[in-house]
Amino acid sequence: MLTVLTVLTVRWAFLARRLGFYLAAAAAAIGLNFLLPRLMPGDPSSAIVEELERVSGQQVPAETLLSIRAIFGNPHANLAQQFADYLRQLSHGDLGVSVVNFPVPVADLVWQALPWTLLLVGTTTVTAFAIGTLLGVVAGWKAGSRLDAILTPFTTFLSSVPYFWVALLALWVFGFVLGWTPLSGGYDADLPQGFSLAYAGSVLHHGVLPAATIVFSAFGGWLLGMRNMTVTTVREDYVLLAQAKGLSPRRVMFRYAARNAMLPSFTGFAMALGGVVGGALLTEIVFSYPGIGYLLYEALQKRDYPMMQGVFLLITLAVLLANLVADLAYVLLDPRIRARG
Amino acid sequence: MLKSWKVRIGLSILTFFVLLAVFGPVVGGDPRANDIQAISQAPSFQHLFGTTQFGQDVLAQTIAGARGSMLVGILAAVIGTLIAILVGVPAGYFGGAVDNGLNFLTNLFLVMPVLPLILIVAGYVQGTGPFVIALIIGLFGWSGGARTLRAQALSLSSRDFVLAMRMVGEPHRRLIFCEVLPHLTGWISAMFLHGMIGGVMAEAGLAFLGITDSGSISWGTMIQAAQQQSAVLRGLWWWFVPPGLCIALIGTAATLVNFGVDEVSNPKLRMARRSVVVRTRKVAEA
Numbered sequence: 001m002l003t004v005l006t007v008l009t010v011r012w013a014f015l016a017r018r019l020g021f022y023l024a025a026a027a028a029a030i031g032l033n034f035l036l037p038r039l040m041p042g043d044p045s046s047a048i049v050e051e052l053e054r055v056s057g058q059q060v061p062a063e064t065l066l067s068i069r070a071i072f073g074n075p076h077a078n079l080a081q082q083f084a085d086y087l088r089q090l091s092h093g094d095l096g097v098s099v100v101n102f103p104v105p106v107a108d109l110v111w112q113a114l115p116w117t118l119l120l121v122g123t124t125t126v127t128a129f130a131i132g133t134l135l136g137v138v139a140g141w142k143a144g145s146r147l148d149a150i151l152t153p154f155t156t157f158l159s160s161v162p163y164f165w166v167a168l169l170a171l172w173v174f175g176f177v178l179g180w181t182p183l184s185g186g187y188d189a190d191l192p193q194g195f196s197l198a199y200a201g202s203v204l205h206h207g208v209l210p211a212a213t214i215v216f217s218a219f220g221g222w223l224l225g226m227r228n229m230t231v232t233t234v235r236e237d238y239v240l241l242a243q244a245k246g247l248s249p250r251r252v253m254f255r256y257a258a259r260n261a262m263l264p265s266f267t268g269f270a271m272a273l274g275g276v277v278g279g280a281l282l283t284e285i286v287f288s289y290p291g292i293g294y295l296l297y298e299a300l301q302k303r304d305y306p307m308m309q310g311v312f313l314l315i316t317l318a319v320l321l322a323n324l325v326a327d328l329a330y331v332l333l334d335p336r337i338r339a340r341g
Numbered sequence: 342m343l344k345s346w347k348v349r350i351g352l353s354i355l356t357f358f359v360l361l362a363v364f365g366p367v368v369g370g371d372p373r374a375n376d377i378q379a380i381s382q383a384p385s386f387q388h389l390f391g392t393t394q395f396g397q398d399v400l401a402q403t404i405a406g407a408r409g410s411m412l413v414g415i416l417a418a419v420i421g422t423l424i425a426i427l428v429g430v431p432a433g434y435f436g437g438a439v440d441n442g443l444n445f446l447t448n449l450f451l452v453m454p455v456l457p458l459i460l461i462v463a464g465y466v467q468g469t470g471p472f473v474i475a476l477i478i479g480l481f482g483w484s485g486g487a488r489t490l491r492a493q494a495l496s497l498s499s500r501d502f503v504l505a506m507r508m509v510g511e512p513h514r515r516l517i518f519c520e521v522l523p524h525l526t527g528w529i530s531a532m533f534l535h536g537m538i539g540g541v542m543a544e545a546g547l548a549f550l551g552i553t554d555s556g557s558i559s560w561g562t563m564i565q566a567a568q569q570q571s572a573v574l575r576g577l578w579w580w581f582v583p584p585g586l587c588i589a590l591i592g593t594a595a596t597l598v599n600f601g602v603d604e605v606s607n608p609k610l611r612m613a614r615r616s617v618v619v620r621t622r623k624v625a626e627a
Contacts, residue, residue: 161585162585164545168568311457323452
């Protein structure tokens with residue numbers, strides 16, 4: 001009874017510490033988002049107002065002006081007052097107004113783009129992890145076999161190739177030379193958006209190549225990590241014992257070796273899920289895919305500061321949340337963490 | 342260490358590119374010269390790697406790009422490694438409150454999404470030449486190294502030889518520089534190599550996103566120029582293939598070196614090499 005109790009308190013102490021860290025990190029991210037525009041030379045809020053008036057050809061409404069000043073700095077207020085205004089603005093979910101797409105709020109644009117990114121990068125992250133880890137176990141289990149001797153050097157090379165270059169090459173071969181896939185976009189613009197079969201088909205058709213390039217360049221990393229961990233695990237005593245007991249090789253490979261070798265990969269996977277929101281920046285740019293990354297890219301090119309700030313905040317918070325979940329899952333999976341605290 | 346073929350090949354490729362970066366521009370010809378007679382031409386004897394749509398020689402640009410990319414890579418690695426040492430070593434060595442503060446800083450940079458962060462910062466900074474880009478990459482890319490160094494310094498600081506010197510009355514400054522740091526040189530050099538490759542890749546990524554000043558020539562700006570002029574959609578593959586291949590080669594070389602070093606230091610991985618496995622099997626069968 002007492003030991004159970006100690007384990008529980010140790011676990012809670014660990015979780016509480018991690019939770020504290022992520023809260024501090026989130027505060028730092030929000031603080032950074034607040035300080036960055038104010039640290040830079042010039043006065044972003046005036047620049048944004050000028051740009052808005054130039055784009056729209058009319059005077060900026062008073063409440064928009066207040067919102068912009070709350071987020072980007074009011075030259076007439078002191079820093080503490082500014083920070084209070086900024087937090088109040090954020091707590092209403094107000095990320096400001098996009099300069100380029102005036103007068104659409106940044107939050108609306110972000111919500112529009114989010115499903116595209118989640119769908120594309122979410123599915124590909126899971127697929128790449130599954131393929132890479134499985135192949136990694138097999139390669140590491142029979143280390144030095146022909147499969148291992150081919151897969152491992154190939155993926156080593158693959159992991160040193162810049163991703164966007166692979167994507168460009170794929171776009172050139174499959175989109176331009178062979179003409180199998182569309183050259184840009186996330187859906188057929190001629191079709192009405194909605195839950196029709198034709199529309200879903202066009203989304204699939206547009207998504208295949210970006211998805212394939214992500215899986216192609218991401219599975220190698222999982223494979224290498226898993227392979228090296230399996231090589232190390234295979235020689236542990238408990239694996240030898242399992243084999244000596246006469247268990248089937250498949251059972252020993254997956255239930256004994258792979259399960260233990262997977263812990264580091266698993267943490268990486270949970271973090272990669274957090275990266276999903278902002279992760280496919282380069283993919284979305286190469287394929288002009290209408291997700292969060294493309295939004296950030298457009299904002300950057302047109303110096304749409306409110307959009308940059310909003311997207312960055314969202315990406316950072318998603319990453320922090322995923323890291324927290326990874327920590328929680330790790331406690332459940334690895335008893336050693338519980339014991340150590 | 343040089344006995345491993347992986348280390349040898351990796352180091353030769355890296356040396357080749359370093360030499361190319363240093364001496365290349367002397368022999369490579371003018372990367373900015375426009376040959377109006379040859380616009381968007383496929384590789385030929387006149388222009389071995391073909392020409393861009395502005396009639397610039399792709400080979401000359403690739404050679405000039407080596408200098409631009411390597412410069413950013415090395416600078417970023419120097420900055421990143423320095424910060425990693427300054428944060429990681431004291432954290433591990435002193436422990437306590439110093440460690441708590443520095444470790445929090447490290448963890449913070451570890452979880453922050455680096456690429457979007459760099460994008461935002463670069464978006465605010467006006468004028469992004471190679472030095473600014475290297476500075477930004479280095480400033481945001483040190484956390485992984487700091488964590489490794491912290492763990493190593495932590496274990497070193499309680500070893501007998503350090504404790505002995507401490508009892509002799511040596512100051513912390515001397516203990517860190519003369520006792521702890523020399524034992525970390527292996528880690529630090531691996532970190533530097535890693536940082537350099539990361540810097541080259543990050544520069545290419547940032548250039549591709551249009552962040553860097555397009556006046557400077559690097560492999561990244563070459564690919565970006567090709568993308569901007571829709572080289573893909575017009576089939577000018579020779580424009581963007583060579584710079585990407587160079588980056589891939591350097592990355593592979595660095596990975597080979599790291600693999601070789603790993604196999605030397607971790608016998609379990611060495612046992613997993615195909616040559617060793619085949620040899621063992623032959624011995625077992627005989």
